[in-house]
Amino acid sequence: MEKAQFQSRWMPYLLLAPQMVIIAIFFIWPAAEAIRASFFLEDPFFGNSTFVGLQNYTDALSASDYKRTAWFTVVFTVLVSLLSLALGMMLAVSADRVLRGQSTYKTLLMWVYAIAPPVAGLIGVMLFDQHIGPLVDFAAMFGWHLQIGVDYWDTGFAMIVVSTWKQVPYCFIFFLSGLQSIPTSVKEASAIDCQSETRRFWTITFPLLAPTTFFLLILNIxxxxxxxxxxxxxxxxxxxxxxxxxxxxxxxxxxxxGNDIGGSSAQSVILMIFVLLLTIVQFRLIERRIHYT
Amino acid sequence: MKYTSIALAAAMTFGASQAVAQVEITWWHAMGGQLGETTNEIATRFNASQDDYVITPVYKGGYEDTLTATIAAFRAGEQPNIVQVFDAGAATIIGATGAVIPAADLIQEAGLEFDPEAYISGVRYFYADSDGKMVGMPFNSSTPIMYYNIEALNKAGVEPPKTWEEFEAIAPALVDAGYIPLAQSHSPWIFTENFHSRHNIPFATNNNGFDGSEGTKILVNNDAIKTHFTKVKEWLDKGWYGYYGAGWGDNQAPFENGDVAMWLGSSGSFGGLKNSASFEFDATYLPYWEAITSEPTQTFIGGAALFALSGHSDEENRASAEFFKFLSSTDIQKFWHQETGYVPITEAAYEAAKAEGYYEESPQAEVGIQQLSLASGDNSKGYRMGFYVQIRDVMNREYGRIFAGETDVDSAFAVIEEEGNRLLDRFAQTNN
Structure with missing residues (x-):
């Protein structure tokens, strides 16, 4: 790589400064504040805090439903990430293959992304409403008494469906642009060599989409x-x-x-550590296997 | 034309600001929709009633949002003069000594007359300190009552039950008539907090928490309520009780649709029900267990109260005091009561509504007030506990698990007691 030449030693730092300031103000300072607050119990109005050591952490981890919440988080994250990846990829590959009216398909599939999250949530809530939801009526046709808010996994199911639905168009957009960046010559060459479309997808298209997939996997998580x-x-x-x-x-x-600042901070620090570990795993294990063109 | 009106408006504003320097105060509230309009109407009437003060109501979202916004504003020194805080947040705001000027002090310091006896007894104590001094000014006050579908009860040939024993006797007839006999919308409020009030059973140590957060323990793990929930689970299994989750509306809808014959809701639900239910309905007191007590007591109020925040000038505090006075006036209370279905907070407003024959026309609107005026007991005035939003979350979760058959009543209440006490202990530590 070519080395950039600067007149002054301080120039590069100066150019980096705005980004660094943003990171410091919006990421590092709040994170540091969360870590500090996690060792205190704080009166919400005056901010008078009492140092309690690790009590916030032990209270959070020993709560009777912590394990269940953590377990659901894992199931939810895995399913939502993988389902939106798979559906996004499937739709992108299909839309890419369509010859007539391709742009209409693409626009329609991206549309959902423009819906604001609270609106999407609200639409989901209405579709799954236990008294008037059309999806509940649909499930009833198969003898499934879907009851959101009453049955644990029924509610989880609705959360996964609505969250995935929101994320699919995002994956779709990236996969579509990923597909379009695959050179035509490669596609044509593979078409001559191999007749099976499925096989061509798994041996040519999918590996070439791997960087996009990895990027989306992290974003989806x-x-x-x-x-x-x-x-x-x-x-x-x-x-x-x-x-x-x-x-x-x-x-x-x-x-x-609930205005429990200390308890809430401790829980977010636990999550911070978890995400840190997850990111290390992702980059160490998965990224090595990806080939960037 | 356009310019003339702008000029005129400018002249008027200028003229007005020249004539008197009005004191402006803000009021953050959590009343959306129709209730919000009625709330704004009260502010408009206050502004029109005098020339010295102007109050600006601001809708800040739901109850929790409003409290969170207030805390953030308070820490930034930008707090409103008056804020509406709901029942479960009462301990947080009252516990923050110095953040709130007690309503009684505010009014007296402004040189106005304050008579606590003017307020209905079930209303008087809930937002008061341990000496009975009113800290919050009750605003939208309601209490849980039982609504029933008249047609459903007639069809089954039964009378509305006064006790849970009577309910058990009539439930099979209602099932035969094609109804789910019972549903209710708020297990912590109706089946827990007011269960303790109705039966005069202590709900927490330290005088139900009113004497301070230090060392307060929740007493929810008792035989009376465990028997109640064991029964409710039995009713659920027999089809006598419908459970539709922890959401308020999800449990009200089946009653409105005519599937459920009797529904425990808020006395403040009356206005909404009148619009949404296509059948004739009436209301009566919250049932009690005769096996537990033969002398049932009153319930206490839910809803929210207005709190005057500290850190404002004497002039502004005076304006807040004038507004509190105005709010307690008979006309405004009667207006609020009849528009919304919330109970009037003063005896005088109640008498005025009665005198004009309001309850002959809408007898359901009177049930809440009568229930709040029943005999009181040492443990019928409600509770004061911190981090109560989280405690209610634990209750809702454990009740959901009982109803789903994931846990039994004994272990559920053991969990509520343990986690509730832990939260109370944490709250006490924030209050030093």
Missing amino acids: TYAMFETFGTIDQIVKDQPGNSPVTLVYKVFRDGFR
Whole structure:
């Protein structure tokens, strides 16, 4: 790589500064504040805090439903990430193959992405409403008495469906552009060599999409873990009761609903550590196997 | 034309601001939709009633959102003069000593007369401190009552039950008539907190938490309520009780659709039910267990109260005091009660509504007030517990698990007690 030449030694730092300031203000400072707050119990109005050591952590981890919440978070994150990846890829490959009216298909499939998350959540809530939801009536035709808010896994099912539905168009857009960046010459060459379309997909297209897939996998995991609490809140209608919730929803609920700043901070630090480990695993294990062109 | 009106408006504003320097105060509330409009109407009437003060109501979202926004504003020194805080948040705001000017003090310091006896007894104590001094000014007050579908009960040939024993006797007839006999919308509020009030059973140590958060323990793990929930689970299994989750509306809908014959909801639900239910309905007191007590007591209020926040000038506090006075006035209370279905907070407003024959026309609207005015007991005035939003979450979760058959009543209440006490202990530590 060519070395850039700067007149002054400080120039590169100066150019980096705006980004660094943004990172410091919006990421490092809040994270540091969360770590500090996690060792205190704080009166919400005056911010008078009492140092309690690790009590917030032990209280959070020993709560009777912590294990269940953590387990649901894992199931939810894995399913939402993989389902949106698979559906996004399937739709992108299909739309890419369509010859007539291709742009119409593409636009229609991307449309959902333009829906604001709370609206998407609301639409989902209405579709799954236990009294008037059309999807509940549909499930009843197969003898499935779908009851959101009453049955644990029925509610989890609705959360997974609505969250996945929101994320599929995002994956679709990236896969579509990924597909379009595969050189025509490669596609044509493979078409001459191999007749089976399925086989061509798995041996040529899929490996060439791997960087996109890896990128989307990370984004999907982040989405499922951190950006779905609004949808979850909509589905449980602000009353989690015995419904499944994710760890981030619990952070939101205890912090912003219950005003337990210390407890909520401790839970978010636990998540921070978990995500740190996950990111290391992702980059160490998966990225090595990916070939960037 | 356009310019003239702008000029005129400018002249008027200028003229008005010249004539008197009005004191402006803000009021954050959590009343959306129709209720929000009625709330704004009260502010408009207050502004029109005098020239010295102007109150601006601001809708801040749901109850929790409003409390969270208030805390953030308070820490930034930008707090509103008056904020509406709901029952479960009462301990948080009252516990923050110095954040709130007690309503009684506010009114008296402004040189206005304050008579706590003017307020209905079930209303008076819930937002008061341990000496009975009113800290919050009750605003939208309601209490759980039982609504019933008249046609359903006639069809089954039964009378509305006064006790749960009577309910058990009539439930099979309602099932035969094609109804689910019972549903209710808020297990912590109706089946737990008010269960303790109705039966005069202590709900927490330290005088139900009113004496301070230090060392307060929840007493929810008792035989009376465990028997109740064992029965409710039996009713559910027999088809006598419908459970539709922890959401309020999900449990109200089947009653409105005519599937459920009797529904325990809020006295404040009356206004909405009148619009949504296509059948004749009536209301009566929350049933009690005769096996537990032969002298049932009153229930306490739910809903929310208004709190005057500290950190404002004497002039603004005076404006808040004037507004509290105005809010308690008979006309406004009667207006609020009849528009929304919430109970009037003063005896005078109740008498005025009665005198004009309002309850002959809508007898259901009176049930809540009568129930709040029943005999009181040491444990019928409600509770004061911190981190109560989370405690209610634990209750809702454990009740859901009982109903889903994932746990039994004994272990569920053991969990509620343990986690509730842990939360109370945590809250006490924030209050030093």
